[in-house]
Amino acid sequence: MAVEWVRLKLDLDAFDDARFEPYLRSCRQTGVEFTTMAAVGDTAEHRRALYDLNKTCAADIPERGEFYTYDEYVAQRVETPTFDPRGVVLALDGESWIGMATTSIQPEGHAFSEMTGLLASHRGKGISLAMKLLAIRFARSQDARLLRTIHHPANTAAIGMNRRLGFVDDGPHVSTV
Template sequence: MGVEWVRLKLDLDAFDGARFEPYLRRCRQAGVEFTTMAAVGDAARNRRALYDLNRTCSADIPGRGEFYTFDEYLAQRIETPTYDPRGVVLAVDGGSWVGMAATSIRPEGHAFSEMTGVLAGHRGRGLSLAMKLLAIDYARSAGVRWLRTLHHPGNAPAIGMNRRLGFVDDAPPTAMA
């Protein structure tokens, strides 16, 4: 029997992020900067750095399995019509990339939170939540109403963070008849 993934969605029209702004302020006061792939340059070496960061952050996700090869990552995550370097938020601490949140705008008319991750040594500082707020801003700027995500049921920290932000259960997509 397969895993029953936890599907969540956030109504961007109803979302009020003001109560979460202290997370962004606290991270910035601690010296963490936030930027995007578009701002740092969507170049080959930055794509490799993003891949390395994503692979490392993904290593302890329950049920993740083998991570993509670099070529597979490029083909399935970067060189696709839904990839936008403005939708990849980076947390930078002391000049090093320590976290990332990738969001895409889907042709079905919603945004999708592909991955939010922080290197193990930098967790517990609110970076994931801060990056997710910036990802929400990106999704809103695209004019979509819903931000969707899915998680392995064993990934309680990610599920909890999303629920704290106001994500609710989302029904699985239905097949078109």
């Protein structure tokens, strides 16, 4: 059976950061810190940690299927022309990596939200929204004017968060089997 994936976009020129700044402050007040892969270092050890976090978070994506092997992940998601460690926002609880928001800049000039994921134990505290705000700031810093993303229609939490930020439908939905 075909699934109509939900395609969304955000106009970065019209986006109002100030509306969402309280989420960053609130998260920081509870001890959650934010950094990037560039700041911690794009090392083999950190790539493995990013893979492990992404694999854990991706398990919640409806109909995600089998996750990449580590080597496939590195080849298809990291060692690509669009990967930029500055576009990998990490949420930390102490030394533990609890969340990630990976954004790439596409050759066409728009940004693409690859994955935003948060460990289940830390959900419901505004951390995903705060990471997405930092991802939006990264995209803007790279002169992107649009941020695009795609979701399985049953991933209502992710779709809802993006719509709350101001994402709108981006053309017809994509059918996959």
